[in-house]
Amino acid sequence: MQMAQNKQSAIAPVQLAAVMGAALLADVFLQPFGRRAPLLTAQHGILCAAGQMAFFSFLLWLLRKEACRALENRIFCSLISVVMLLSAALEIIQGERFYSQSMRTGLPVEFFLVLLFVSVFYGVYSGLNALTRTAWAVLALTAFSMALLLVSVLPQLRFVNLQPASLNRAELTRNFVSQFYLAPELILWAVLWPSDTLQKTKHRPAIVFIWLFAAQALFCLLGEMTLGPAYQQEEQPLFTIARLGGISVFRRLDALHACIWLLLFFVKITLYFSVFTQIIRRVFPVLKGHSAYYLAVAGVIGIFLATWGQAEQAAYRLQQAVILALLIWLALFRISAGRQKR
Numbered sequence: 001m002q003m004a005q006n007k008q009s010a011i012a013p014v015q016l017a018a019v020m021g022a023a024l025l026a027d028v029f030l031q032p033f034g035r036r037a038p039l040l041t042a043q044h045g046i047l048c049a050a051g052q053m054a055f056f057s058f059l060l061w062l063l064r065k066e067a068c069r070a071l072e073n074r075i076f077c078s079l080i081s082v083v084m085l086l087s088a089a090l091e092i093i094q095g096e097r098f099y100s101q102s103m104r105t106g107l108p109v110e111f112f113l114v115l116l117f118v119s120v121f122y123g124v125y126s127g128l129n130a131l132t133r134t135a136w137a138v139l140a141l142t143a144f145s146m147a148l149l150l151v152s153v154l155p156q157l158r159f160v161n162l163q164p165a166s167l168n169r170a171e172l173t174r175n176f177v178s179q180f181y182l183a184p185e186l187i188l189w190a191v192l193w194p195s196d197t198l199q200k201t202k203h204r205p206a207i208v209f210i211w212l213f214a215a216q217a218l219f220c221l222l223g224e225m226t227l228g229p230a231y232q233q234e235e236q237p238l239f240t241i242a243r244l245g246g247i248s249v250f251r252r253l254d255a256l257h258a259c260i261w262l263l264l265f266f267v268k269i270t271l272y273f274s275v276f277t278q279i280i281r282r283v284f285p286v287l288k289g290h291s292a293y294y295l296a297v298a299g300v301i302g303i304f305l306a307t308w309g310q311a312e313q314a315a316y317r318l319q320q321a322v323i324l325a326l327l328i329w330l331a332l333f334r335i336s337a338g339r340q341k342r
Contacts, residue, residue, distance in 0.1 A: 011192060013205075015132035020189045021208045022135040023271050025142060026091075026264035027183070028215055029238055030098050039232045040175050041165040042224040048176045049216040053209040055180075060189055060205050063330040067190040070333050077282045079326055080187060084276040085296065086319040087184045088269055089303035092116065093312065095265045102239055102258035113304075116269065117297055123270035124277055124293055128192075131270055138263045145260040146215065152253055153226050153241055161228035162221075182323040188275055190330060 011019075040048060070076050096112050123131055189205065219238055223231040226241050234240050238261075242254040277292040287295070307315040 011128055011132060011194070013193065015129070016189065016192055017205055017208050018139060019128070019132045019135040019267065019271060020185050020205075021212065022138050022142075022264055023185050023268040024183060024208075024212055025139070025215065026261070026268045028212070028219065029261040030091075030094055030265055039223075039234065039237065040179065040220075041163045041232070042220040043163075043165045043167075044172065044175050045179075045220040046217045047167075047172060048179045049213050049220070051176050052180060053213040053216075056183065056186060057206045057209040059186055059327070063186075063327065063334060064190040064193045064205075065334060067193060067330050067333070070330060071191055071279065071282065074283050076326070076329060077279045079322055079329075080191070081276055081280050081283065083184050083187065083319060083322050083326065084272045084279075085299040085303055086315055086322070088272040088276075088296075089300045089307065090312065090315060090319065091265070091269060091272070092300065092304060093308055095262070095269070098236065098239075098258075098265070099262065101236060102254065113301070116266075119266060120270050120273050121290075121293060123266070124274045125290070128274055131267065131274060135267050138260070138267055141260045142264060145257050146218070148253065149238075149242060149257060150218075150222065153222060153244060156244060157222070157225040158228070159225065161225050163224060163229060182320055182327070184272070184319075184323060187323060187326050187330075188271070192275075 039045065092113070095116075096109060099107070099112060123134070222241055223234070223237040226244065227234065227237065231237055239254060239258065242257040273293065273296050276296045280292050280295065281287050303315065
């Protein structure tokens with residue numbers, strides 16, 4: 001089968017929103033590595049999620065204009081490539097742990113990686129436009145999973161399980177800082193946004209962040225109303241809730257939910273690899289054929305082996321530092337571009 005060439009092409013803002021939304025939604029389900037802070041009460045969790053999504057929305061609105069022109073700088077492209085490798089490796093570590101915990105198949109890590117890289121290879125060389133179509137389908141399945149999860153645990157929801165929490169400003173601030181992170185998708189969303197559509201499209205990325213907040217708020221409530229105080233001690237609270245739910249004779253729906261959530265993980269990893277293979281060619285034009293993908297696999301495996309169970313927190317801090325540097329770069333680029341127009 002002839003695959004599409006892995007070339008960077010303009011993506012409609014709505015399609016771009018779908019793939020970014022799916023990638024960010026994977027964070028909600030898989031509890032991505034790095035944010036080791038304990039889970040908050042539902043009340044504080046909802047408020048912190050609102051602040052996080054509002055910040056993401058403001059940052060994207062502020063930086064996306066003409067951000068795609070920053071890709072003309074090789075140093076900027078090099079930094080994005082580093083972020084993609086770090087992010088992919090850290091997410092694969094968490095994805096493998098989630099798979100092992102949810103499926104309990106005893107699949108060795110080596111086979112998990114081989115299966116993942118083969119699947120991602122097909123996704124990368126089918127093109128970003130094909131990935132956006134896949135993202136729409138996965139989002140539809142996720143909506144079904146969320147509805148099914150809600151229905152399956154309805155008999156176990158107890159309002160008395162909601163934990164009282166004071167709305168102390170200092171405590172809320174500490175909780176917000178402990179949960180805060182910079183998502184790599186913010187950089188990708190900004191630089192992949194087509195510059196010539198800013199004045200033509202009616203699409204508003206803020207809508208995506210509103211839906212993401214709604215999903216997080218729903219899961220905070222479901223978790224605490226179902227598990228009570230035990231909710232804050234769970235490593236994978238959503239999967240725990242899924243195991244408790246059931247409809248009629250269907251008592252083990254957790255495997256179905258896990259399969260759908262892993263599809264979100266697949267979209268996220270494919271996005272990272274796809275962007276890397278496109279951008280690394282701007283840094284090293286000599287890369288031809290599938291060599292960029294092989295370089296990505298080698299880099300991710302190297303980071304995976306170097307950090308797995310040893311230096312994960314250090315890799316996470318490095319990832320966040322590079323993302324912050326890229327955001328500052330885009331901010332300075334936006335300021336300089338505005339001055340030139342004057």
